[in-house]
Amino acid sequence: MTLDKLEVGRSALITKVGGEGALRARLLDMGLIPRTVITAVRRAPMGDPIELRVRGYELTIRLEDAAKIEIEPAEVPKIFSSDCSSCCAHSCKDCKKGGK
Amino acid sequence: MVFALVGNQNCGKTTLFNQLTGSNQHVGNFPGVTVESKVGVIRSRKADTVVDLPGIYSLRAYTNEETVTRDFILKNKPDGIINIVDATNIERNLYLSLQLLSMGVPTVIALNMMDEVRGNGGSINIEKLSRALGVCVVPISAAKNEGIDELIERAAEVASKRIMPAVKDFCTVGPVHRCIHSVTHLVEDHAEMIRMSPRFAATKLIEGDEELADTLGLNENERETIEHAVIEMENEGGLDRMAAIANMRYDFIEKACAGTVIHAAETKEHRRSSAIDKVLTGKFTAIPVFIGVMFLVFWLTFGLVGQPLADLLAAGIESLIAVIDTALEDFGMNPVAKSLIVDGVLAGVGSVLSFLPLIVVLFFFLSVLEDTGYMARVAFVTDRLLRKIGLSGRSVVPMLIGFGCSVPAIMATRTLSSERDRKLSVMLVPFVSCSAKLPIYAVFTAAFFPDNAPLVMLGLYLFGIIVGILAARFSGAFIFRGTAMPFVMELPNYRFPSPKSVFMLMKDKAWDFIRKAFTVILAASVIIWFLQTFDIRFNVVENGEGSLLAAVGKFISPLFVPLGFTDWRIPTALITGFTAKEAVVSTLAVLVGTTVSELPNVLMHSPELFTTASAMAFLVFTLLYTPCVAAVATLRREFSSRLGAAGVVLFQCVTAWVCAFIVYRIALLF
Numbered sequence: 203m204t205l206d207k208l209e210v211g212r213s214a215l216i217t218k219v220g221g222e223g224a225l226r227a228r229l230l231d232m233g234l235i236p237r238t239v240i241t242a243v244r245r246a247p248m249g250d251p252i253e254l255r256v257r258g259y260e261l262t263i264r265l266e267d268a269a270k271i272e273i274e275p276a277e278v279p280k281i282f283s284s285d286c287s288s289c290c291a292h293s294c295k296d297c298k299k300g301g302k
Numbered sequence: 303m304v305f306a307l308v309g310n311q312n313c314g315k316t317t318l319f320n321q322l323t324g325s326n327q328h329v330g331n332f333p334g335v336t337v338e339s340k341v342g343v344i345r346s347r348k349a350d351t352v353v354d355l356p357g358i359y360s361l362r363a364y365t366n367e368e369t370v371t372r373d374f375i376l377k378n379k380p381d382g383i384i385n386i387v388d389a390t391n392i393e394r395n396l397y398l399s400l401q402l403l404s405m406g407v408p409t410v411i412a413l414n415m416m417d418e419v420r421g422n423g424g425s426i427n428i429e430k431l432s433r434a435l436g437v438c439v440v441p442i443s444a445a446k447n448e449g450i451d452e453l454i455e456r457a458a459e460v461a462s463k464r465i466m467p468a469v470k471d472f473c474t475v476g477p478v479h480r481c482i483h484s485v486t487h488l489v490e491d492h493a494e495m496i497r498m499s500p501r502f503a504a505t506k507l508i509e510g511d512e513e514l515a516d517t518l519g520l521n522e523n524e525r526e527t528i529e530h531a532v533i534e535m536e537n538e539g540g541l542d543r544m545a546a547i548a549n550m551r552y553d554f555i556e557k558a559c560a561g562t563v564i565h566a567a568e569t570k571e572h573r574r575s576s577a578i579d580k581v582l583t584g585k586f587t588a589i590p591v592f593i594g595v596m597f598l599v600f601w602l603t604f605g606l607v608g609q610p611l612a613d614l615l616a617a618g619i620e621s622l623i624a625v626i627d628t629a630l631e632d633f634g635m636n637p638v639a640k641s642l643i644v645d646g647v648l649a650g651v652g653s654v655l656s657f658l659p660l661i662v663v664l665f666f667f668l669s670v671l672e673d674t675g676y677m678a679r680v681a682f683v684t685d686r687l688l689r690k691i692g693l694s695g696r697s698v699v700p701m702l703i704g705f706g707c708s709v710p711a712i713m714a715t716r717t718l719s720s721e722r723d724r725k726l727s728v729m730l731v732p733f734v735s736c737s738a739k740l741p742i743y744a745v746f747t748a749a750f751f752p753d754n755a756p757l758v759m760l761g762l763y764l765f766g767i768i769v770g771i772l773a774a775r776f777s778g779a780f781i782f783r784g785t786a787m788p789f790v791m792e793l794p795n796y797r798f799p800s801p802k803s804v805f806m807l808m809k810d811k812a813w814d815f816i817r818k819a820f821t822v823i824l825a826a827s828v829i830i831w832f833l834q835t836f837d838i839r840f841n842v843v844e845n846g847e848g849s850l851l852a853a854v855g856k857f858i859s860p861l862f863v864p865l866g867f868t869d870w871r872i873p874t875a876l877i878t879g880f881t882a883k884e885a886v887v888s889t890l891a892v893l894v895g896t897t898v899s900e901l902p903n904v905l906m907h908s909p910e911l912f913t914t915a916s917a918m919a920f921l922v923f924t925l926l927y928t929p930c931v932a933a934v935a936t937l938r939r940e941f942s943s944r945l946g947a948a949g950v951v952l953f954q955c956v957t958a959w960v961c962a963f964i965v966y967r968i969a970l971l972f
Binding site for chain 1: 565
């Protein structure tokens, strides 16, 4: 599956970052690296671009670029570590309930 | 000593810079690019300066901003680097830090927004982080002016004792490690020859930086050896060169942060941001809110606050001019010299000053929108539309401001994050019909289309936008080639803007405009005065007909015959429009011997001047032809090239002529 197909509210694991040149460099620099958890937050009112949450911050990319990123569905970890850095990528409401 | 201030976008860099330097700032451009450079003297250490480098995420040389930062550190060799890091988003911010640390320059990390981390129950073990990264880390809050003194002290200490970053190895044993180390050895002497850190050179070479290979003077053999090492690393590690290095950095950061950084479950700032975003970027609310915000900014700038201020200023200047006028007359000054002072110099000064309230008020709102984080959302919401014309969502705001006045609109392109987008937007803005052209439309629609005035006006505005879009597509394809900057943009948490930063930006923009536009506008005003006052034998003219200006108008009038402007007075009026668009109607009124308010009546009954068809052509021509001198001066500044500005003027005049010609020919058919 590719990132543009990820449903809003769902998380996934990045498996491969495609694209080339400046785009690819930028994606990698922003922390979109294989084995990173990524969450689709929302779509822009006109359907494109999309807002993503990765490594504890939000960023937006266009669908055509998201299509160059391959993902696999990731299970949201049920056990939350105290530092919470790994689970915050998913849903912080769960985190408060289950954490600490 | 010279310090370089480096950090990501949205990490509080400008706020820190303002705290460090106060008002001792000098704003300029890096040579050859439209990337802003700011230099300031550190408030508490008068002998030291700090250079504010553009906000970047990485040191690859893909954008001008990255290249400028990299070149500044490599070539200007600052005594120290102050790397500002957003503690609430520490992982991604440290990615740039790791690259800076490998450059072999004394560095301190300013860990900003620590108050926010603590306020949410999170914590960062400064000592541990400092040890893991091998540099001094100083917790600060730029917005609250906390920790700044210690930061300066540490930076000065590190720089004066030349304390280099202690940790150089960001890789753990494995294929990447092996590759970096073998390449480092291979290029060691090459790099040291140009006083570059071998580690930095090796990492960049592995990432595929061809330019650096040339700079280092590597021969074929060495390049091949490096390529072999890299291929070996790719095969063994399973990641290609770019991903492998990025992965190594993030791995290192994750390890350094584990046990050191304790994140709050969800910060209240983030919760608040998510709540605001539900409305501001929501499916049904985003666009109405955006239109509302723009309308409000417009109304406040050009309606409620800015324009009245400008009018007030203009009235003040006018009465001042009147006083000087009478004083000079009583003094018995030669009427021509008096006219030069009053109609040439003072009128020019007045027109420069009349722009100021608009610029100041507009930039107040723009910097608030930018600093709160809403501008990034605007880009997110409008990107899909703007992409169709080869721009990104960020360009929408400067374009909309263009409906008010091209000058602040062109200045506002500064907020765009890529040079290509900036230049394209600067090209596009003058095609958006500014408010100074309204008097022209008003006179001509009243004279020729009294029944369809709103329709004609709307049509003109739309026509301007369409031509602008076509021009942008054309110049995007032929003039500013190069790939568009990737639209991968951070959406920072909403924050309360720092009043100091907002104020500094307003002050900068106002000064910037005065400094750069003053001489140009003054010169243009004096030249037009000269042309209007004298005839070809340098005698003072009695009426407009014999003046040099009329002579120029007559000289170029054959050019306008194909557009249906057969009378010399029309091109003459158009020339004066270069100083300010409103001047077109006032000059035309003087030349036909009437007042502006009577002009529609006179035009209606003088078919030798305009027919309906040529009036339409005239409207289209004034819509599209050269921006006024103030806009051209700003344009020149943003392009940092005279040739570029002259090119835009020429391009627009030609476009205007062609469009007016087509419109005239079509109108003749009916």
